[in-house]
Amino acid sequence: LEYQSQLAWKTDWMRRKFPGIEVRDTLGMKDPYNYRNKAQFPVQVTGEGEVITGFYRPNSHTIVDTDTCLIQDERLNELYQYIRKELTSRLAKGLRHIFLRRSRKTGQSQVVFIGEENHFEDLTAKLVSIFPDLVSVVFNHNDRQDNVILGDESVILHGSESIEEDCLGIRIRLNFKSFFQVNPEMMEVLYNTAMEAADIHPGDSVIDMYSGTGTLGLLAARRGAQVTGVEIVPEAVENARENARLNGITNAQFVCQDATEFARGFQEQADVLIVDPPRKGLSGQGIEDIARIDPRRIVYVSCNPNTLKRDLERFEQKGWKARWVQPVDMFPQTPNVEAVCLLEKE
Ligand SMILES: C[S@@+](CC[C@H](N)C(=O)[O-])C[C@H]1O[C@@H](n2cnc3c(N)ncnc32)[C@H](O)[C@@H]1O
Known part of the structure; x- marks a missing residue:
């Protein structure tokens, strides 16, 4: 429509x-368009070692490989596309989700790698050098056997766990675990x-x-x-x-x-x-x-x-x-x- x-x-x-x-x-x-300030992309490695990231097909666990999203903030699409390009099957092993957030008003961006094993130091260094607006990169450890996306333990790879946002003149600190309107x-x-x-x-x-x-x-x-x-x-x-x-x-x-x-x-x-x-x-x-x-x-x-x-x-x-x-x-x-x-x- x-x-x-x-x-x-x-x-x-x-x-x-x-x-x-x-x-x-x-x-x-x-x-x-391009209004969303938060994205959560699931990640899978196929038997052939191919890395797939994107969105779940409705009512399934099948990921539809996706390169961009028209309702996502453009900067988040750029970050996502860069991470996708860098994700070898070694890096993607045990990685469950890529979580991205951005404030358009303050220009601050955040990346959270959610998975079983933290091997994202090198990728973080590359990301930070290319995206100066990235003020928070976190590894969140999750090896739970259910469909809850975030685990309890986190390691900060760059900056802090939060970004800053502004709503109607109110400054807001926003942890990646906190709900925020999208x-x-x-x-x-x-x-x-x-x-x-x-x-x-x-x-x-x-x-x-x-x-x-x-x-x-x-x-x-x-x-x-x-x-x-x-x-x-x-x-x-x-x-x-x-x-x-x-x-x-x-x-x-x-x-x-x-x-x-x-x-x-x-x-x-x-x-x-x-x-x-x-x-x-x-x-x-x-x-x-x-x-x-x-x-x-x-x-x-x-x-x-x-x-x-x-x-x-x-x-x-x-x-x-x-x-x-x-x-x-x-x-x-x-x-x-x-x-x-x-x-x-x-
Ligand atoms: C739709 S969000 C609204 C948050 C906030 N009013 C806003 O606009 O950003 C719902 C909030 O309820 C919290 N929540 C969920 N279950 C709850 C409960 N049983 N008691 C208190 N808070 C809860 C969630 O963590 C989330 O922050």
Whole structure:
């Protein structure tokens, strides 16, 4: 579909999905290509010693050998093509994934080799001499027998484990283990929409559940709120605390805990609660605990309309009404839709 038709299709799809709720027109990009800031390419060596890197064929473990990706940042394509060219079968042995990340705003790039054996010192030296924007090269050790991409142990080959990003004027340190929105341009549109929904007044108490590196919480803190962010990945929590410091923000704290557990134990009062869960959405228990906290508004940021729909129905049973849904085209050229939803008590 050409791009304007993609946007119209997404709006129509969301309106059918959420009858009875105001679904606004999908917000889209001016230039809907080369937007992704993160890539994970699986690697395989065939019986004949041929190295294959690219993308998995849908619902399979077969890698389709791929040289470029039209929705990937151009610099990441250049880095990827260089690494591909250098990957002999000896180097590729035991290598599972090549992980790449870049910030277009700061120009910093990162490469993480994920595999069973670290033999990437020479390749790192070559990469760093050719790509001066490369500020982080890491080997992440993973010999697990499941499909989890990242292992626990890492060795820094160059720079540090993090790169710096900027979102709406907030500086962000970003560890490769921390979640970050993959489309930085639309991330800003998404977060502005979330802040519109949150309607924060100075002095409000705000909970940012599933806070990642803390960006949404820090934006709320910049509007004068007293913020508590909750996130389960320790590296992301560390980033969030560091990001508060980096930006001189003292009215935000970050807790490393399961979000549902946090909600269950929370005994204070909150004015606004922001949730931005992974694709599986919230649990029934999580919704009960959030409803019990009884904030003035709930802002639900969702990357999966199916679980959003299920969760809105559960919230409705607890007396919460969805006022509007704003789809945001985080993932042009794909059928996925991101959305912000404002919930208020009926
Ligand atoms: C969709 S991301 C949103 C992150 C952040 N709000 C942002 O926009 O960058 C979801 C986040 O939830 C975290 N997470 C996953 N399961 C969790 C849980 N049970 N409790 C708390 N955080 C969790 C993930 O690590 C990830 O950072």
